[in-house]
Amino acid sequence: MSRLLESEASSGSSGTDSDNSKVLDSHTPDNSVSRGQNNEIPSLALRNRLELYSRRLSQLGLEETPQIPLETDNTSLSQAEKEKIKNEEGPDVNSFKVKIKFQPIGSVPQIKPPVCKISATQSFSSIISFLRKRLRMENVYCYVNSSFAPTPQQNVGDLWTQFKVNDELIISYCGAVAFG
């Protein structure tokens, strides 16, 4: 899914780096190991750095290093979806992509980064399934411009062209019906 919906925020900002460091620190076997101690344990520091680079690459939509398992979106994709992505990477690699801005409603968490890019030829159902997987929720209700729910078959490019705000299609999401 990271190929379908690519992170808009690049890994260049220091804020993202620090966030990643925190995440990675929590993933290390021993959280109490300080930065100084990391220098004393080269293998652990090297692993941390590799994980950091791998995470950055996945945020950029590039393939991560296969030997480091990370919780990227690709892991949760079905074989059919992977095939679909693989097929799209062929001749359609330069297809037009549009920006989607996600806004949570109520107590639903904000997905990070909030702005993603998606191929204009995708249907709206791909956004719904992306949010379901990312939020790990059974049902996600999506609305465009806090107003209406599009049909799952509707083309994302058409929706973006008609309802974009500052070149972004604003999609609000919720775990229950928000706009009846």
Place this chain on the structure above:
Amino acid sequence: MEKVRELVWNGALNVQFIAKSNILIDGIPENKGIVNLRIPRDTYIINYLPLVLSRIRNVLKINIDDYTGQFWFEFKDTSIPWHYPMGVIYDVVEPEYLRNSAPANDDTTLNMWKLHLNYGPNIPHNLLPLIDGINQVEKYWMHLWKQACFILNGSSKQVMSVSMKDSQIFWNSVLLRRLDNFEHIARRIVPIKPRFVPLIVHRGLSFGEVNQPTIMTHKDDGSACKILDIFVNLSLERKSSDIFICQGIQIPLDMDLTAVYNNFMSFDGFLHLVLISETHSTKES
């Protein structure tokens, strides 16, 4: 215009629903599972499912008061979506009737659209699952109106401000075929001079090919947009045999888009046009 709206609203199709043999009780002849209805073009086919089921409930294997699977309709072994107006589906799958069929006023001919009723634990992948019955259809229809309103007015405020009572009257006008009630509320949503028209272009003989182009009612030079301009908007090469069908009628290509919308708007607030091209005709043959 009101006369045309009335004709469009009252446009109907003769439909023969045939229950598939696998959902009939063993030993029941197939003709016992047939229901003939005259259904308005401007409605959803799924609205008539309860009526069809009630007519054949005694010969069905499935208990229609308590079932967990899904019913759907098929035409020539292809499942047909319920979320487009009935007339649009007919124009998409049977476009050749305009070219080949006998004149509509021929007393000796009756066009009958034959659809099969099927049932299964899971709905075919190209259909929207119906979980909440007719209530879900109503909500879906209202969201389409919100979307159309957004295109027409730049926000959905006009639909959002319709009271609960009026929104129920609005939906009932579709179910009970009350044009006066429908027009009364639709006129509050549709502006007199919209900048954009809610338009959906379907390709003949194919349900997957649907475009929702953004098209202005007037060009930059102030001239009115014509149906012909849709080709440019969709970056399509126009062939001499290409025709647009709306509500079962071939639309002249030099007709103003606003006039077409005002006369042929569907009950969901959108203008549904079916593009039939030479390639589609040959595909079927």
